[in-house]
Amino acid sequence: MSYREKENIINIFSGLIITAIYAWFVYQRHLEGRIDLVDDFQAWGKLFLVYAGISVVARIIIYIVFHIINAIVTHNTEATHNREIPPEDERDKLIKLKALRNSHYSFVGGFMLAIIALAVGLPSYSIFIVFVVSGVVSELIDNGSQIYYYRKGV
Amino acid sequence: MPTRNIQNNIRRLRFDADEMTQQQLADKVGVSRQTIVAIEKGNYSPSLELAFKIALVFHTPLQDVFSYEPVNVAAKKKRKS
Numbered sequence A: 001m002s003y004r005e006k007e008n009i010i011n012i013f014s015g016l017i018i019t020a021i022y023a024w025f026v027y028q029r030h031l032e033g034r035i036d037l038v039d040d041f042q043a044w045g046k047l048f049l050v051y052a053g054i055s056v057v058a059r060i061i062i063y064i065v066f067h068i069i070n071a072i073v074t075h076n077t078e079a080t081h082n083r084e085i086p087p088e089d090e091r092d093k094l095i096k097l098k099a100l101r102n103s104h105y106s107f108v109g110g111f112m113l114a115i116i117a118l119a120v121g122l123p124s125y126s127i128f129i130v131f132v133v134s135g136v137v138s139e140l141i142d143n144g145s146q147i148y149y150y151r152k153g154v
Numbered sequence B: 001m002p003t004r005n006i007q008n009n010i011r012r013l014r015f016d017a018d019e020m021t022q023q024q025l026a027d028k029v030g031v032s033r034q035t036i037v038a039i040e041k042g043n044y045s046p047s048l049e050l051a052f053k054i055a056l057v058f059h060t061p062l063q064d065v066f067s068y069e070p071v072n073v074a075a076k077k078k079r080k081s
Helices: A003-031 A041-073 A090-119 A126-152 B010-016 B022-029 B033-041 B048-057 B071-080
Strands: B006-008 B066-068
Touching: A003 A041, A003 A126, A090 A126, A090 B033, B010 B022, B010 B033, B022 B033, B022 B048
Parallel strands: none
Antiparallel strands: B006 B066
């Protein structure tokens, strides 16, 4: 398995784990009555901003741990660094671009679902839940597409 | 997957160039070894610039490295094999 494929698998799992833990944490606070997710849209705004910050910090930590483990497992030294972690070339860029296209399509689909949810009379907070789910799904599609293109060709 | 209609002779050219490794070729043209593997397998059609760089490494014209067959001919060949 190439370095890029491993990187995408790490991205998929880290994205799922971070989102699941944060969602569980927020839901517990909602059950305790410390935040109101039904009517308080300002709370949703704050939650999204905090989630963005936590997600970035957690990913940096996960990447550092991944690089250390990868270097130990592959016996990666400074001399072999470029072979184990090759610089991004034109194929990598094309794959990223196509995966990003797929990811954007799925997020737009999620956005439309959120609008439809509002139109059919679902509660207003459902738009935020659909946003979170479509964000996670589009990230899965981004990383999944990259793995697919790396394996099957582009 | 789309039918690939660009063939290449990179494997043979590497063999003729003192069994040049994929990593050596990758280093010379500035891409990863995985990209050379994908090109050799026909899973990736390189940009014109990269194609010229590869041809330059082997000191040979571009048409000796890559060849093009129309889609229907390539599909027929694939079905026969």
